[in-house]
Amino acid sequence: MTLVVTDAQGASQTVTAQTDANGDYQVEVPGALADGVYTVDASVSDAAGNSSTAQDKGEIDATAPVITVDAPDGVSTDNTPLIKGHVEGVPAGSTVTLVVTDAQGASQTVTAQTTPTATTKLKYRVPWQTACTPLTRA
Structure with missing residues (x-):
């Protein structure tokens, strides 16, 4: 499976993940994300060529008041x-x-x-x- 994480400044990072026996996965984003809203686009394909995608959003706020x-x-x-x-x-x-x-x-x-x-x-x-x-x- 492939994940593309895009931060608020438009910088993208692509990471791959392996699923466990239950179909769950987790990965850490390798580089720091800019403050603001980021998106995660996930895609996966099976051996028959069928694919599926999903998207979610999060927000980084690392700036002190x-x-x-x-x-x-x-x-x-x-x-x-x-x-x-x-x-x-x-x-x-x-x-x-x-x-x-x-x-x-x-x-x-x-x-x-x-x-x-x-x-x-x-x-x-x-x-x-x-x-x-x-x-x-x-």
Whole structure:
């Protein structure tokens, strides 16, 4: 039997597989696949020349999400600073956790859910304006 695996960039790899007594097979793709949807086209022929094909799809996501955090610069008298952030590469509804630690080592944890923006399906803003208890100033 022959399998052709084609990744999201159109690169194809052909592998052959032997079936076991139950007709099952398994193979590892020899080379790394690009991130995104890939297809597997399988074909098999018997001794009489009869053939059959099947296709399936999978998805590779080996890219880590990106997160930034922006705390106000410099010294401020505001003991409830607005902390902003940005997240990319996660689906809507993902939980983002922000841990804020003051000079005495006291920390607060704030969580927020990602929501889609208008620019792209994979780019999200996190509402860091979630209410927090004021931190103690050093």
